[in-house]
Every structure is written in structure tokens, then in C-alpha cells.
Amino acid sequence: MYEVTLSNVNYSYGDQRVLQDITFTAEPGDFVCLLGPSGCGKSTLLRLLAGLSFPSSGGITLDGKQISGPGLDRGVVFQDYSLFPWMTAGQNIVLALEQAFPGKKKDEYRETAAGYLEMVGLADAYDKLPGLLSGGMRQRAAIARAFAINAPVLLMDEPFGALDAITRARLQDLLLQLWQQRQDERKTVFFVTHDVEEAILLANRIVVLGVNPGTIKGVFEVDLPRPRIRQELYHNQTFQTLRDRLVTVLYENILSELDAGQIVASQGDGI
Ligand SMILES: Nc1ncnc2c1ncn2[C@@H]1O[C@H](COP(=O)(O)OP(=O)(O)OP(=O)(O)O)[C@@H](O)[C@H]1O
Ligand SMILES: [Mg+2]
Structure with a gap:
């Protein structure tokens, strides 16, 4: 099982700073969900983990070794599906x-x-x-x-985004089944989603990123036993409390601006 560590990771496209001072360790076998507004750098972070780009400064290790490029130790599903x-x-x-x-x-x-x-x-x-x-x-x-x-590490960027609700639920279950097949051989997963409830259903830990530049706004433990039954989860007090906290952190500045009618779609800061 692989530990993944990010230490003071910064990343810029030209002079646009996208990720700032990202420090985080995924324990071996951790299921980490990344939540954050559009444009905050989630896909960029996954590309760094995949070894397709490299941090402008800071370091990322996989099982104790610096990432030097793509590898078969990481299964990736990106937003553009990337099939030949x-x-x-x-x-x-x-x-x-x-x-x-x-x-x-x-x-x-x-x-x-x-x-x-x-x-x-x-x-x-x-x-x-x-x-x-x-x-x-x-x-x-x-x-x-x-x-x-x-692969021991799975990097998934909104993998279920384009699916209908039933297919999505089936694939969530399949992913969890593959992840926890063997307690001593769990994959370490980074999973990007915009769906707060999906994050709570799947993750051990949820990292919330803020935008401009992308920094970690909070890391939340998901203290819910598995298997997590959807019907029961939605009535569970821990689930509801966590969902409310996540929504508050995610939409912190945006809710008051929306209520005040200050946000128009063309600003492109959607969630
Ligand atoms: N190849 C690129 N060249 C220049 N800027 C880029 C490039 N790719 C992404 N960016 C910029 O970096 C920022 C982060 O992009 P990224 O794709 O990582 O966001 P994201 O969090 O995955 O967003 P979404 O939720 O919409 O997928 C955005 O401001 C984007 O415009
Ligand atoms: Mg993205």
C-alpha cells in the first residue's frame, strides 16, 4: 500500500499561481476526495500526482520516492477520458x-x-x-x-460526472468494492468530485480547496462506518453535520454574494 505525500507544493501556469503551498499526506490505503470550486486546481493537482506535470516548487512522493513521470503504479481517469x-x-x-x-x-x-x-x-x-x-x-x-x-494508486478526476444516477451509484459501489477488496492491499485513492454527498459516501478524508490561488481550506475526516448504506446515510446525524460543514466551507464567500445578487454566470466561478 502506498503513502502519497505533498510537501509545500506550488504550481503556476506562466505567472498565474494555481496551487499554493499544498501540504498533505494520504496514508497508505486512504480514500481521499478533493472538493473545490471550478478552476481551483483539482485537475492540476491530479496531473502532478500522475507525473504529467511537475511542481514549480515543493515535492511529491509516492511510496517514499519522488514522482519522476507517469507510471503503472497509478491508474488514472481524467476529465477528457484519454482513450486512444x-x-x-x-x-x-x-x-x-x-x-x-x-x-x-x-x-x-x-x-x-x-x-x-x-x-x-x-x-x-x-x-x-x-x-x-x-x-x-x-x-x-x-x-x-x-x-x-x-494499480496501488488510483487518480480519478470527476470520473462519474457524465453518468446517470443509477450507473453512478453502481460504479461508486464497484469502486468501493475494488478499493477494499483486501484490507492489507487497499489502494490509495484521490478522487475529484463536485458532489458533497458523493465525497462523504466514498471518502475517509475530504480535502477542500479554495480558489485563486488553490490552497487547502480544510481537511475533514469522514467518521462513518462502512459499508455506508445510502438510504441510512442521508438520515445519519454525522452525515448531515459533515455535509453542512462542507457546504459552508465550500461556498463560504459565494452564498452571501449570490444572495446579494452579485454573481452572474459569466464570471465563470461556478461550483
Ligand atoms: N494548460 C493550461 N494553461 C494555462 N492555464 C491553465 C491550463 N490548465 C488549467 N489552467 C488554469 O489553471 C487553473 C486551474 O485549472 P484546473 O483545471 O486544475 O481546475 P479544476 O479545479 O480542475 O476545475 P474544474 O472543476 O472546472 O475541472 C484554472 O484557472 C485554469 O484556467
Ligand atoms: Mg478539473
Whole structure:
């Protein structure tokens, strides 16, 4: 199981400071949800964890080692789904499996890929190019690929954003099942969402980021036993209290401005 540490991480695009002084440790097997307004740097933070960009200053370690680039120790699902458009959904997963577990028979990769596609409700999509799938289907194919390589770290950027409520609930359960399959081999998960209730359902800890620049406004422990049953959760006092605290921190400055009619959509500071 992998510990992930971020120490005084700063990141700028040109002279725009996006992330400022991010210091946080995800314990091995932690399920961390990131919440924050649009543009606060959540995707940027995930790109740093994926090794696709590097901090302007500060450091990030994975299992005690500085991140030097992308690796198969991290399964990623990004907002743009990132499937190769010239390969079918099945081939995309087979390619990832070949890289993660070299030296197996082609049929074995195909069977595993088909199995993961079936798990996310895409049994018929194996031979389809991503361009022929809906946004939600592409998202699920990317999720299937991330699950298939069975990496110790999962980085997921609003992975269930484009899905209907039932598919979303199924995939939340599947993710939790894969995460806690074995107590001694839990994945360390970073999961970005805009949905406060989804964060509480899934996470051990919730990190709330503020915007301009992106700083940590608070880290909240989710002290709720598992399995967390949705119907019961919504009536649970701890759930309600935590939800109210998160909403207050998230929308701190925005609620009063909204009430005063000072925010118009064109400002683009949506949540
Ligand atoms: N390639 C880029 N070049 C320049 N600026 C960028 C680039 N990518 C992102 N930014 C800027 O960095 C800031 C953070 O962007 P980021 O995508 O990390 O936000 P986010 O929290 O993921 O937002 P959302 O919730 O909308 O996905 C934004 O102000 C954005 O305009
Ligand atoms: Mg984003």
C-alpha cells in the first residue's frame, strides 16, 4: 500500500499561481476526495500526482520516492477520458494490460479486458471506437481501464460526472468494492468530485480547496462506518453535520454574494 505525500507544493501556469503551498499526506490505503470550486486546481493537482506535470516548487512522493513521470503504479481517469481514439474500447484496455502485466497470452488480455468492460456495463462496447461511444460510455471505458491494471494508486478526476444516477451509484459501489477488496492491499485513492454527498459516501478524508490561488481550506475526516448504506446515510446525524460543514466551507464567500445578487454566470466561478 502506498503513502502519497505533498510537501509545500506550488504550481503556476506562466505567472498565474494555481496551487499554493499544498501540504498533505494520504496514508497508505486512504480514500481521499478533493472538493473545490471550478478552476481551483483539482485537475492540476491530479496531473502532478500522475507525473504529467511537475511542481514549480515543493515535492511529491509516492511510496517514499519522488514522482519522476507517469507510471503503472497509478491508474488514472481524467476529465477528457484519454482513450486512444484509433483503438477500440477493448484494445485500449488490452494495451494497458500488456504494459502492466507483460508476457501473457493475447487471449488472456482480451478476456480480462472484456470482463472489466462488462463490470462497468459496457459488455457490447469491446469492438467500438471511442468516437462511436457516448460521453458516459467513454468515461466508463476509461474507468474499466484504470481498474483493470489494478494499480496501488488510483487518480480519478470527476470520473462519474457524465453518468446517470443509477450507473453512478453502481460504479461508486464497484469502486468501493475494488478499493477494499483486501484490507492489507487497499489502494490509495484521490478522487475529484463536485458532489458533497458523493465525497462523504466514498471518502475517509475530504480535502477542500479554495480558489485563486488553490490552497487547502480544510481537511475533514469522514467518521462513518462502512459499508455506508445510502438510504441510512442521508438520515445519519454525522452525515448531515459533515455535509453542512462542507457546504459552508465550500461556498463560504459565494452564498452571501449570490444572495446579494452579485454573481452572474459569466464570471465563470461556478461550483
Ligand atoms: N494548460 C493550461 N494553461 C494555462 N492555464 C491553465 C491550463 N490548465 C488549467 N489552467 C488554469 O489553471 C487553473 C486551474 O485549472 P484546473 O483545471 O486544475 O481546475 P479544476 O479545479 O480542475 O476545475 P474544474 O472543476 O472546472 O475541472 C484554472 O484557472 C485554469 O484556467
Ligand atoms: Mg478539473
